Amino acid sequence: MRIIVDEARCEGYGFCAEAAPHLLELDDEGELTVLTEQVGQDERADAEAAVRVCPVAALKLAP
Amino acid sequence: MTSLAEGPALDLDLFSDAALTDPFPLYRRIRDTAPAVHLPRYGAWAMGRYADVRGALGDWESFSSARGIGLNDLANAATQGMIIATDPPEHDTLRNVLAARLSPKALRDLRADIERRADELVAPLVERGSFDAVADLARAFPIMIVLDLIGLPQDGRDKVLGWADAAFSASGPPGPRTDAAFPLLQDQLAYLSGIEPGALTPGSMGRAIYDAAAQGLIKQESCVPLMSAYVTAGLDTTINAISNAVYYFAEHPEQWDLVRQDPSLIPAALNEVLRIESPLQFFCRVATRDVELDGQTLAEGSRVMMLYASANRDERKWDDPERFDVRRNPVDHLAFGYGMHGCAGQGLARLEGHSVLAALARRVARFEVGTPRRRLNQLIRGLDALPTTVHAG
Ligand code: SF4
Numbered sequence A: 001m002r003i004i005v006d007e008a009r010c011e012g013y014g015f016c017a018e019a020a021p022h023l024l025e026l027d028d029e030g031e032l033t034v035l036t037e038q039v040g041q042d043e044r045a046d047a048e049a050a051v052r053v054c055p056v057a058a059l060k061l062a063p
Numbered sequence B: 001m002t003s004l005a006e007g008p009a010l011d012l013d014l015f016s017d018a019a020l021t022d023p024f025p026l027y028r029r030i031r032d033t034a035p036a037v038h039l040p041r042y043g044a045w046a047m048g049r050y051a052d053v054r055g056a057l058g059d060w061e062s063f064s065s066a067r068g069i070g071l072n073d074l075a076n077a078a079t080q081g082m083i084i085a086t087d088p089p090e091h092d093t094l095r096n097v098l099a100a101r102l103s104p105k106a107l108r109d110l111r112a113d114i115e116r117r118a119d120e121l122v123a124p125l126v127e128r129g130s131f132d133a134v135a136d137l138a139r140a141f142p143i144m145i146v147l148d149l150i151g152l153p154q155d156g157r158d159k160v161l162g163w164a165d166a167a168f169s170a171s172g173p174p175g176p177r178t179d180a181a182f183p184l185l186q187d188q189l190a191y192l193s194g195i196e197p198g199a200l201t202p203g204s205m206g207r208a209i210y211d212a213a214a215q216g217l218i219k220q221e222s223c224v225p226l227m228s229a230y231v232t233a234g235l236d237t238t239i240n241a242i243s244n245a246v247y248y249f250a251e252h253p254e255q256w257d258l259v260r261q262d263p264s265l266i267p268a269a270l271n272e273v274l275r276i277e278s279p280l281q282f283f284c285r286v287a288t289r290d291v292e293l294d295g296q297t298l299a300e301g302s303r304v305m306m307l308y309a310s311a312n313r314d315e316r317k318w319d320d321p322e323r324f325d326v327r328r329n330p331v332d333h334l335a336f337g338y339g340m341h342g343c344a345g346q347g348l349a350r351l352e353g354h355s356v357l358a359a360l361a362r363r364v365a366r367f368e369v370g371t372p373r374r375r376l377n378q379l380i381r382g383l384d385a386l387p388t389t390v391h392a393g
Helices: A015-019 A041-053 B017-021 B024-033 B050-057 B073-078 B090-102 B104-128 B133-150 B157-169 B176-193 B205-214 B220-233 B236-251 B253-261 B263-276 B346-363
Strands: A002-005 A024-026 A032-034 A059-062 B036-039 B044-047 B130-132 B282-287 B291-293 B296-298 B303-307 B364-369 B373-376 B381-385 B387-392
Touching: A002 A032, A002 A041, A015 A024, A015 A041, A041 A059, B017 B373, B044 B050, B050 B303, B073 B176, B090 B104, B090 B205, B090 B220, B104 B130, B104 B133, B104 B346, B104 B387, B130 B133, B133 B157, B133 B205, B133 B220, B133 B236, B133 B346, B133 B381, B133 B387, B157 B176, B157 B220, B157 B236, B176 B220, B205 B220, B220 B236, B236 B253, B236 B263, B236 B346, B236 B364, B236 B381, B253 B263, B253 B346, B253 B364, B263 B346, B346 B364, B346 B387
Parallel strands: B044 B303
Antiparallel strands: A002 A059, A024 A032, B036 B044, B130 B387, B282 B303, B291 B296, B364 B387, B373 B381
């Protein structure tokens, strides 16, 4: 499973990175980086939490 | 229209004085009846469960904003082209102008200044001991911060708040409250149209709107509606969040103790205030196709009230939703909406809210409040006055 960022929608709130710091990182410039290409089964809950807390629905999980 | 109205219906009046004073039992009836309930009085549907509201807000292709977010045709026509009443691609062009100034990154440099101004406002109030938490604190702060950021000239500022309040209320159902509010929405637009771009503070958010138009990024006729978005959305919501925070912490002193012992709880505390007392009660969407909801079909063309305030107290989502608990940290509440139209100013609102709570936490041991006076608005829930005494410590 992968985390997909809709860059046009992401406004850099960073809640996703707070929810899943090992999966997502927001740098000082407000750029969001997905740290893990392939999200494993054990990280799935964190990835879902990150998607859930984004206030502008900029994140998606894709198979 | 009748074909649209097949399905569970309730003859509720959500806009009577009694309902506006305490809408929560009505919201519960809506939630407990069906995913979407027809309200014949308004020719509209209401959606009250968290999962459905969030799902709809995240799906603009099925739930459009472009036919207006209100319950009457006049307001829906008057707000046409305003960002809250657009879909992509128009929405995205306008949103970019706001986000360029309101994203967390853009706000970073403002933090220290806003924190300092919160402190300068709170310190003398605490010294005084007694004040009105609405007029002296909750209103004073966003008015000063937000109107400065927009760069409005001093002249006319005193009217801006009343207009903002009316601009929300004007989107209610046809009736006397809407009739009273609508002319004020027009006054707001007339006032904004009368401001020369050059009169806006250089570098301000307002000036940036006109700069964007000058650069051809947005249309000239989008400027006043975007200004309206700033001066409408930037005030009432934050004002109510701050006064509600004072009220809830007065009623729940043990929760205030938790915040004081651990100020890192402040963001969670603000989220909880917003969840339990969402300033914005609803906006509408219109279904662009037949939508399946948990075994129910919502017909294309249905206007649906998205009851944010109900979703935020949905027992299907929240454990014991009536309990005010600063440790809950409901990060996914819907008080700022959700998705593409999620409040563009939420970073600023949070910054203001956190700064005020932090300034209070440094000085106030206990709040005591008298009887609050409610301000009845068809879309916004909040207080008009809250006599407050604080005990320093
Ligand atoms: S929470 Fe959403 S908007 Fe914020 S950084 Fe993450 S993806 Fe971007």
